[in-house]
Amino acid sequence: MTARIGVVTFPGSLDDGDAARAVRLAGAEAVRLWHGDADLHGVDAVVLPGGFSYGDYLRTGAIARFAPVMEKIIEGARDGLPVLGICNGFQILCEAHLLPGALTRNQHLHFRNRDQWLRVEATGTAWTNVFQAGQELLIPVKNGEGCYVADQRTLDELEATGRVVARYLRGNPNGSQRDIAAITNEAGNVVGIMPHPEHAVEALTGPSLDGLGFFTSILKHLAGAPA
Amino acid sequence: MPRVVVDVMLKPEILDPQGQAVANALPRLGVSDVSSVRIGRRIEIEFTGEPDLERAREIADKLLANPVIEDFSVRLADAADTEGAHP
Numbered sequence: 001m002t003a004r005i006g007v008v009t010f011p012g013s014l015d016d017g018d019a020a021r022a023v024r025l026a027g028a029e030a031v032r033l034w035h036g037d038a039d040l041h042g043v044d045a046v047v048l049p050g051g052f053s054y055g056d057y058l059r060t061g062a063i064a065r066f067a068p069v070m071e072k073i074i075e076g077a078r079d080g081l082p083v084l085g086i087c088n089g090f091q092i093l094c095e096a097h098l099l100p101g102a103l104t105r106n107q108h109l110h111f112r113n114r115d116q117w118l119r120v121e122a123t124g125t126a127w128t129n130v131f132q133a134g135q136e137l138l139i140p141v142k143n144g145e146g147c148y149v150a151d152q153r154t155l156d157e158l159e160a161t162g163r164v165v166a167r168y169l170r171g172n173p174n175g176s177q178r179d180i181a182a183i184t185n186e187a188g189n190v191v192g193i194m195p196h197p198e199h200a201v202e203a204l205t206g207p208s209l210d211g212l213g214f215f216t217s218i219l220k221h222l223a224g225a226p227a
Numbered sequence: 228m229p230r231v232v233v234d235v236m237l238k239p240e241i242l243d244p245q246g247q248a249v250a251n252a253l254p255r256l257g258v259s260d261v262s263s264v265r266i267g268r269r270i271e272i273e274f275t276g277e278p279d280l281e282r283a284r285e286i287a288d289k290l291l292a293n294p295v296i297e298d299f300s301v302r303l304a305d306a307a308d309t310e311g312a313h314p
Contacts, residue, residue, distance in 0.1 A: 059293055066290070095293065102295045109244050149241060149296060175242075 003028040003222045005215075006043035008073075008089075010035040010064045014051035015086065015198060022198040023047065026215035035067040045082035045126070045218050046073055048089025050142075050196055060103060060145045061091035070096060082126040082189045082218055087143055090182075090192030099183055099192045100158070101150030106143065107175025115207040116141040116195050117169040118181050122162050125188040126221040130213045137166070137210035141173050141181075141195040148176035148183075148194070158183055165191055228273055230304040231283040235292045236267035271304065278303055 005023045007030055009016045020030035031043050035053075040046065053064035064070065070092070077083045077098050085093040093099045106112060115138055120131040131137075150158070155178055158164050165182035172179050174194070182193035197211030237243050243265050250264040270291055272283055283301045292299040 058291070062290065062293065094295070100295075102293055104241065104296060105244050107242065107244055109248055147242075151240075 003045070003219055004031050004041075004043045005029070005218065006031045006033040006040055006046040008033045008035060008046065008048050008069055010051070010053035010067060012052045012055055013049050013088070015049040015196065016051070018196075018198045019047045019049040019086065022201045022211065022215050025201050026212060026219055028215070028219055033069055035064070035069050037069045038072070040069070040072050040076060040081075044222050045084070046076070047198075048073075048083065048085040048092050049198070050087030050089060053088055053092065056145070059091075059095065061088060061093075061095040064088075064092045065095040074098060077185075077190050080187060080189050082221060083191075084127045084214065084218070085190075085192040086196055086198060087146070087194055090194055091145065093190060093192045098190050099185055100154045101148055101183070103143075103145050103194070104147045104149050105145050106147050106173075111142070111144040112146070112173040113142040114140070114173065116171075116173055116181075118166040118195060119169050120166050122165040122184060122188075124162070125165060125184045125191050125217075127184075127191040127214050127217050128165055129217045129220055131217070136169060137213075138200065138208040139195040139197055139211050140199045140207065143174060143194055146174040146176065146194040148174075148180045150177065155180075161186070166193065229278050230308075231272045231274070231278045231280060231301060232304050232308060233270040233272065233283060233287045233291055233299055233301050234267060235270065235287070235297050235299045237265065238296060238298055241296045 005028045007020045023030040091103045118137045120135045163184050167179040168181050184191045197214040200206035200208050200211030246264040246266045287299045
């Protein structure tokens with residue numbers, strides 16, 4: 001059966017269309033979820049896309065975290081539902097306390113939009129299992145508040161438990177501590193990533209096809225998961 | 228009706244690039260004796276009934292501030308706040 005991957009649209013989401021397209025290119029069915037939905041329509045996994053939900057008011061992701069659909073996603077994620085948060089989605093996952101730390105204003109204060117090299121470090125997650133450890137990816141980054149911060153103890157724990165999923169290579173675009181571009185939770189089902197894999201899935205529009213691996217990973221994960 | 232004032236500030240150990248940018252602009256105004264600027268946020272809350280500091284603290288902790296990176300304080304607005312708001 002075709003895997004059904006939910007893509008949430010919040011007021012102010014931008015990359016929900018691209019995320020749904022990436023899901024389809026990977027071979028899954030994309031199910032559009034609305035921020036006001038009180039159920040997840042039986043999806044097997046969820047993508048929280050990039051953008052500026054609720055106008056980034058208060059803090060990025062702070063208001064989206066309380067959307068009705070998030071209640072179910074938070075509940076599901078704690079029970080193992082795979083969730084990928086991209087950019088604003090990563091910010092929402094931190095605000096929802098599904099991932100530790102926070103994303104703050106880029107250190108240099110400039111919005112940064114460029115193709116970015118990453119090194120994949122954790123390949124055991126639901127969203128990165130088709131990559132090789134140490135594999136280098138080229139994926140667009142575009143954010144104003146992508147500077148990952150957490151206290152030293154949390155950073156040490158992330159490193160010690162192999163939960164740094166990807167690091168920036170050849171230049172840190174936003175000042176993130178320890179060059180962190182993506183992290184995962186303890187179980188490996190929830191991943192937050194600042195750069196945009198959904199923008200690197202087709203030769204026509206992306207700098208590479210490296211982003212597709214995140215979406216084929218979830219299919220592989222679901223195929224291997226007990227029903 | 229009295230208001231509750233919530234002040235939210237980045238924790239001291241969190242870098243404040245906005246504050247730094249402002250501090251770096253001050254010499255252009257001829258100000259050279261400022262060593263640091265930090266930028267926070269002030270939120271005023273009005274309750275339908277009596278102001279409830281406990282409730283305001285809960286709102287601040289859950290929504291207005293992110294305890295990972297920010298500290299907050301909660302107090303009743305006083306006369307000085309009102310004068311400041313309406314000169």
